[in-house]
Amino acid sequence: MRNVLVTGGSRGIGLAIARRLAASGDYNVIAVARRESEDLGRAIRGTGADRLHFRALDLDRTEEISTFVKELRGAFGEIYGLVNNAGIGTEGLLATMRNSEIEALIRLNVLSPIVLTKYVVRHMMASGAGRIVNISSIIASTGYNGLSVYAASKAAAAGFTRSLAREVGKLGITVNAIAPGFVDTELTRSLDDDGRRRIAGRSALRRLPEAEDIASMVEYLLGEGGRNITGTVLTVDAGNTA
Ligand SMILES: NC(=O)c1ccc[n+]([C@@H]2O[C@H](COP(=O)([O-])OP(=O)(O)OC[C@H]3O[C@@H](n4cnc5c(N)ncnc54)[C@H](OP(=O)(O)O)[C@@H]3O)[C@@H](O)[C@H]2O)c1
Numbered sequence: 297m298r299n300v301l302v303t304g305g306s307r308g309i310g311l312a313i314a315r316r317l318a319a320s321g322d323y324n325v326i327a328v329a330r331r332e333s334e335d336l337g338r339a340i341r342g343t344g345a346d347r348l349h350f351r352a353l354d355l356d357r358t359e360e361i362s363t364f365v366k367e368l369r370g371a372f373g374e375i376y377g378l379v380n381n382a383g384i385g386t387e388g389l390l391a392t393m394r395n396s397e398i399e400a401l402i403r404l405n406v407l408s409p410i411v412l413t414k415y416v417v418r419h420m421m422a423s424g425a426g427r428i429v430n431i432s433s434i435i436a437s438t439g440y441n442g443l444s445v446y447a448a449s450k451a452a453a454a455g456f457t458r459s460l461a462r463e464v465g466k467l468g469i470t471v472n473a474i475a476p477g478f479v480d481t482e483l484t485r486s487l488d489d490d491g492r493r494r495i496a497g498r499s500a501l502r503r504l505p506e507a508e509d510i511a512s513m514v515e516y517l518l519g520e521g522g523r524n525i526t527g528t529v530l531t532v533d534a535g536n537t538a
Pocket of ligand 1: 434
């Protein structure tokens with residue numbers, strides 16, 4: 297059973313990823329977030345075969361990441377997969393956004409996944425195998441009013457992905473990003489039904505992607521089908537940017 301770490305695995309897209317990988321029977325999933333949600337607790341009890349676990353970590357505390365990874369290795373052994381999914385989507389016009397909000401966004405969406413990847417990839421390099429998936433967003437390349445800082449953080453994920461893929465490919469490790477379109481989760485709760493309908497109406501498939509669709513793509517990248525895919529950004533947006 298291969299160990300996969302899913303950050304932000306307590307709800308939304310991360311929970312869908314954690315659930316799907318655990319249900320596949322191929323992975324032992326460790327979901328990371330600040331708090332274990334009721335839904336994750338239910339999913340853990342539901343898997344039965346002890347394939348889904350929760351470990352608490354505030355990823356804002358980058359200084360704790362190294363010890364956290366060491367403890368995980370001690371408890372679970374080699375880590376095969378890392379899904380950098382935790383993120384916040386603070387909206388705001390740049391001109392009036394507080395510096396503290398800008399820093400918090402960049403810290404969690406950019407700095408934390410880079411530092412976490414650094415400590416996890418070292419072990420992957422030693423074992424000569426590994427799969428890393430970074431969750432970016434279509435906003436990284438499309439642009440959206442009120443999301444400039446968020447967009448910068450998600451563009452960082454794409455740039456990080458491409459260069460790291462070059463760096464660790466020779467050691468048998470793949471690094472890819474997924475760019476989801478609008479998915480209905482807590483992160484996007486500020487958008488009303490009209491806004492959702494508008495986005496769906498502009499999409500080729502006239503609907504929105506769901507968290508499960510992102511989870512399927514992660515499962516594919518981690519599986520046999522993904523062995524020769526690296527350094528790419530895969531869009532899952534029901535054709536919103538087609
Ligand atoms: N929803 C969309 O439309 C959409 C579109 C494109 C990309 N994305 C990206 O997809 C990812 C997941 O988004 P989502 O919509 O599923 O968001 P969500 O429902 O708000 O879930 C965010 C997850 O991140 C965790 N998290 C937040 N702050 C954390 C911290 N400081 N330390 C550790 N964990 C933390 C949360 O758990 P705790 O609060 O308990 O810590 C939760 O599990 C994000 O990177 C987002 O940018 C989302």
